[in-house]
Amino acid sequence: MSLAERLHTLTIDLERCTLEPLRSDTPSGWTRHSTLVHLSGGDCDGTGEDVTYGAEEQLAFQAAGAPKLPTGRMSLGDFCAWFKDRDLFGSAPSQAAYRDYRRWAFESAALDLALRQAGRSIESVLERTARPLRFCASMGLGNPPRLDRPSALRAIHSTLEFKLDAEPHWDDDFVQTLAEFGGVPVIDLKGAYEGTAVDVPPSPELAARIAQLLPDTIIEDPHRTPEVLAVLEPHSARVSWDAPIHGVSDLADLPFTPRVMNSKPSRFGSIERLFEFYAHCESEGVALYGGGQFELGVGRLQIQRLAALFHPDGPNDTAPISYNDVQITDRLPASPLPATGASAGL
Secondary structure: OOHHHHHHOEEEEEEEEEEEEEEEOOOOOEEOOOOOOEEEEEEEEEEEEEOOOOOHHHHHHHOOOOOOOOOOEEEEHHHOOOOOOOOOOOOOOOOOHHHHHHHHHHHHHHHHHHHHHHOEEEHHHOOOOOOOOEEEEEEEEOOOOOOHHHHHHHHHHHOOOOEEEEOOOOOOHHHHHHHHHHOEEEOOOOOOOOOOOOOOOOOOHHHHHHEEEEOOEEEOOOOHHHHHHHHHHHHHHHOOOOOOOHHHHHHOOOOOOOOOEEEEEHHHHHHHHHHHHHHHHHHHOEEEEEEEOOOHHHHHHHHHHHHHOOOOOOEOOOOHHHOOOOOOOOOOOOOOOOOOOOOOOO
């Protein structure tokens, strides 16, 4: 059986669904909202996290309450299939990707519940062993860019690595400073976003600067303009993709054959698409690293567990939640995170 089929054959006995709102202020000054989805049956509770970024969408979801779901005993596959033609938003979300984010909240909660009701770990079902998890701290550096926060974090853990969001105002001097700072295995060019707060204009000059001055760094989500792609073609083996990828079929539309990819479970929406992607990349020799979505709750623990199973050695954007606290403390966990015991659930 495929990885997804192994999971889909699990059964769930669903009695009720409840929602739990979460919110947190962020170091960059905005307020993050997310929603925990709790699926319960008997004495077991399975949880997922809706990582939709729109505050309006989150607050509307929480105000409307849990949707009416199929209840009783069924296979996990049948439960997940129920979502295929369902709209979990009352009106169209501001970003189409949010539909997958919310679906993943329910499917991951159902998977968690199915595993807990069976008394099994995801490791045992997939017959895989988790390993210590390498992680990076992810952030933007502001305008003008400053290394104050990365430096403060490095003062606590001297080998901490970073995944950084590039900005058009990064000049040669600053990128050279990053090279000297070291430990920046991924730079995100944010070239796949439209109509969001993180949009940046295409800049072949910036792409060239990063490619040349940071020769070992993965370059994520460049703009697909002819000028940017021409600059990056000689470096295509370390060009990675994130935002455009929602399933294996999306790989065919990339301008370069992918050799490394960012894998965010919530982007795939469904268990079927995510685990098909894991299997495809493993068979094709495509290196993976995990991505976070500024989770506030159990969603962060779940992406860490999946990363520890499928790509523990990658520059995973899966730092513990405490790395996003406004105030930095000396109690932050170090990378790599130790492999956890194979407890029941996701």
